[in-house]
Amino acid sequence: MHVGMGERVAGSSRSWSGQAAIALAVALVFVVAAYGAPPSTPYELNAILPLTGGAAFLGQPESQALRVLERLVNDKGGIQGHPVRFVIQDDQSSPQVGVQLANQVMAKRVPVIFGSTLVAICRAMAPLVKDGPVMYCFSPGIHPDEGSYVFTSSVSTADLAAATITFFRGKGWTRIAVLTSTDATGQDAEENINAAVALPQNQGVQIIVREHFNPTDVSVAAQIARIGAAKPQAVIAWSTGAPIGTVFKGIAQSGLSIPVATTNGNQTFAQMQQYAAFLPQDLYIPTSTWPAYQTLPAGRVKQAQKIFFDAFQAANLKPDLPPTLAWDPTLIVIDALRHLGTQATATQIRDYIIHLRGFAGVDGIYDFKTSPQRGLNLTDAIVTRWDPAKQTWDPVSRPQGIVK
Numbered sequence: 001m002h003v004g005m006g007e008r009v010a011g012s013s014r015s016w017s018g019q020a021a022i023a024l025a026v027a028l029v030f031v032v033a034a035y036g037a038p039p040s041t042p043y044e045l046n047a048i049l050p051l052t053g054g055a056a057f058l059g060q061p062e063s064q065a066l067r068v069l070e071r072l073v074n075d076k077g078g079i080q081g082h083p084v085r086f087v088i089q090d091d092q093s094s095p096q097v098g099v100q101l102a103n104q105v106m107a108k109r110v111p112v113i114f115g116s117t118l119v120a121i122c123r124a125m126a127p128l129v130k131d132g133p134v135m136y137c138f139s140p141g142i143h144p145d146e147g148s149y150v151f152t153s154s155v156s157t158a159d160l161a162a163a164t165i166t167f168f169r170g171k172g173w174t175r176i177a178v179l180t181s182t183d184a185t186g187q188d189a190e191e192n193i194n195a196a197v198a199l200p201q202n203q204g205v206q207i208i209v210r211e212h213f214n215p216t217d218v219s220v221a222a223q224i225a226r227i228g229a230a231k232p233q234a235v236i237a238w239s240t241g242a243p244i245g246t247v248f249k250g251i252a253q254s255g256l257s258i259p260v261a262t263t264n265g266n267q268t269f270a271q272m273q274q275y276a277a278f279l280p281q282d283l284y285i286p287t288s289t290w291p292a293y294q295t296l297p298a299g300r301v302k303q304a305q306k307i308f309f310d311a312f313q314a315a316n317l318k319p320d321l322p323p324t325l326a327w328d329p330t331l332i333v334i335d336a337l338r339h340l341g342t343q344a345t346a347t348q349i350r351d352y353i354i355h356l357r358g359f360a361g362v363d364g365i366y367d368f369k370t371s372p373q374r375g376l377n378l379t380d381a382i383v384t385r386w387d388p389a390k391q392t393w394d395p396v397s398r399p400q401g402i403v404k
Helices: 002-035 056-075 095-106 119-129 157-171 184-197 221-230 242-254 269-274 290-295 300-314 321-340 346-354
Strands: 043-049 084-090 112-115 134-137 150-152 175-181 206-213 234-238 283-287 357-361 364-367 382-387 392-395
Touching (some): 043 056, 043 095, 056 084, 056 300, 056 321, 084 095, 095 112, 095 119, 112 119, 112 321, 119 184, 134 321, 157 184, 157 234, 157 283, 175 221, 184 206, 184 234, 206 221, 221 242, 234 242, 242 269, 290 300, 290 382, 290 392, 300 321, 300 364, 321 346, 321 357
Parallel strands (some): 134 150, 175 234
Antiparallel strands (some): 283 382, 357 364, 382 392
16 A cells, blocks of 8 residues: 555656656747757857968968867857857958958858958958957958957057067167068058157168069069168068068078068968078067067966967967967957857947956957057067077067067
């Protein structure tokens, strides 16, 4: 009798449990319908990068950085429980393709687009996002309007030029030659170099010869000959990728043996290895603080760099400049989404970043109030020298390019 009663009670309990499970499932359907997918649903972040073409040497390692970040962020819980998934498309190093892809991504009504990498592509894409979404360009060579939906990576090329001139002046190299490409990258550089030389503290610095070349030129012998005839103490050669290889080869073949500075767009191990036979003996590259890990004092930036280098080591990768261009911007957007939630709009994300201060990244402490749309300034710029023996870029200046 007692056993039978127990069986009836257990059966009643199992029957109630089944009804409760059905009721819970129905409730979850209504919750999902009302509030969106469960937390395990991936949150997609779209990036447009040059995976092929002339700028692939930048886009490919930036793509790798996003994959490393994807694992790191998801190991830390993603965004409010949602794993992150990067959707990366190839703009083929073409502004036209970049615009086409940006329009396609915007049709999905996403709040954020990462990329592209080249000045020309970012400039072509920027007018499309006048009213959103947020576009975080990985090129330091654009200068977005304050309060716009466009943000840009790393230290400004204007500040890199200023740090270079400060460093040259500190070394006593005041007669300078400038060789720039005729594309958007070279035009931006020449404007920034002119502005840096015009600063009061640089009144003793002279640009004694200016030369230009087309990125498709196979030789710059004539330009190098004119530079050599002017007898400068140092050269600033500003272009990226294959064109700078043409310049380095031309300098080597001419026998010109003076210090050469170039953009940090060339701060890649692949290029240093590819051009090793004809790299300038004294090659200086202005950049952000990322190569200074060994000499940085303990603090939040050093800790951010440790996380960065450890993550790449775990992936059996050795990072150079391009991954840094993608790293901090992506973490800044993820920080915004973790605070705002996965339903955040482009305007909310833009406003969050505009007011962000004190964010520690591999390139420095970001303050978007004092440095709108970028977060970094001249105090985050240093000058490095390529050391072929150690296969690294040694910091040779203090912040702002001041000689050590």
